[in-house]
Amino acid sequence: MDESEREFTTTYGSRYFAKSVPKYEMPKTGMPARAAYQIIHDELNLDGNPSLNLASFVTTWMEPEADLLIMESIGKNYVDNDEYPQTEVIQDRVVNMLARLFNAPNDCKSVGSATIGSSESIMLGLLAHKWTWKKRREAEGKSVDKPNIVMGADVHTVWEKFARYFDVELKLIPLREDIYTITAEDVVAEIDENTIAVGAVVGTTFTGQMDPIEEINTALLEIKKTKGWDIPIHVDGASGGFILPFLIPDLQWDFRLEQVRSINVSGHKYGLVYPGIGWLIFKDKSDLPEELIFNINYLGGLMPNYSLNFSKGSSTIIAQYYNFIRLGIEGYTDIMKNMQENARYLASKLEATGNFKIINKRVIFPLVAVELQNCEFNAFHLSEKLRQKGWIVPAYTLPPNANDIAVLRMVVKESFSKDMVEMFFDDIMESIEKLNQSSEERKEIIDKKENPTLLY
Ligand SMILES: Cc1ncc(COP(=O)(O)O)c(C=O)c1O
Missing domain, CATH: 3.40.640.10 (Type I PLP-dependent aspartate aminotransferase-like (Major domain))
Structure with missing residues (x-):
């Protein structure tokens, strides 16, 4: 018997983990359920984390x-x-x-x-x-x-x-x-x-x-x-x-x-x-x-x-x-109020930095759409930077004839607590700091190129 198929071999010790997974053609023979599960489960770790997904309106948690x-x-x-x-x-x-x-x-x-x-x-x-x-x-x-x-x-x-x-x-x-x-x-x-x-x-x-x-x-x-x-x-x-x-x-x-x-x-x-x-x-x-x-x-x-x-x-x-039947009108209202409150909290924190203009000022719906201001970088850079931290925040331009306006949209869902808002905000500030640093560095390089004497 193949060493890796011994009775007590763990899933990761089995031969399936030392072979490529079939991608284009259905394999002739199958594999144990546990191995198939683990391979796909692990591959899906490459997806974003639904709890950090502020891009989508779609529910990521139920009771x-x-x-x-x-x-x-x-x-x-x-x-x-x-x-x-x-x-x-x-x-x-x-x-x-x-x-x-x-x-x-x-x-x-x-x-x-x-x-x-x-x-x-x-x-x-x-x-x-x-x-x-x-x-x-x-x-x-x-x-x-x-x-x-x-x-x-x-x-x-x-x-x-x-x-x-x-x-x-x-x-x-x-x-x-x-x-x-x-x-x-x-x-x-x-x-x-x-x-x-x-x-x-x-x-x-x-x-x-x-x-x-x-x-x-x-x-x-x-x-x-x-x-x-x-x-x-x-x-x-x-x-x-x-x-x-x-x-x-x-x-x-x-x-x-x-x-x-x-x-x-x-x-x-x-x-x-x-x-x-x-x-x-x-x-x-x-x-x-x-x-x-x-x-x-x-x-x-x-x-x-x-x-x-x-x-x-x-x-x-x-x-x-x-x-x-579980939530009733009262239950839905409580959840909507929490989401709205957390969205408003996020909006007020962002606005106070001076770097964000809130587009949906009254924040009726639990989302915050912002335009960047007083920044050396754009919404797409910030979105990219936040992704490195795991947060998924889409940046896009508005439809015609407002298509020269780039926005970031953050959807606040039921599971996005005030605590999460605070952690998210801290990561935004850190990302801004890093982007500012790199734009300073970029500027320095340009300055040096334009004024080579500074090199000496
Ligand atoms: C205003 C509006 N209409 C329609 C849709 C499409 O909805 P669904 O994804 O449920 O098909 C969306 C999705 O985001 C939406 O925001």
């Missing part, structure tokens, strides 16, 4: 009881409704709870879908509006060959994807040098009878700010009255949908507004569930054209389905329901 439920349901395909009917019941409960959280008229059973994330939800929501527009135009005997959608350049890339994939003209309102959201006047200037919907964001990906939805709604109501164009608003509440109901419940951004007909929200962002869950909620049954609902019978039973993909895991749906 052990949620982890347990997730593992118990990991093998259930959501689409097999006939086999797993209770999962569908749970999905419907979440849809109804969200619809009520977004102030939908609750005289009927709410309509919506669990999706893989806000991207799928946005595609489905806009598709429904395109369909409604088309049906209305056809009934009026009008042309349907030039649908368009109006939104600001502050939208997530998926909105542009929708326009391209579903053949809708994109009317993108550019940002300005100092306003990184859109205005109602911008919207009015772009809409016409072919506008299938207006897109508005609560919690933009770039700066965590909000489009003025109430004002856009008022403007669209006026247009409906004067021109007869009934243009719906789809609200992208990927982040904001789980923030505003808890932190600013009186703010009118949701189904309380007449033209808001659909809302998406990411369960895996501030819904506090691991990646792979989004929600699409319609205000009313009539907002989802019946022709788009497919009734599938080949899994047994009759199953209505409005989704882009077919199979998907059940576990994140169940985890969302766990959070709802």
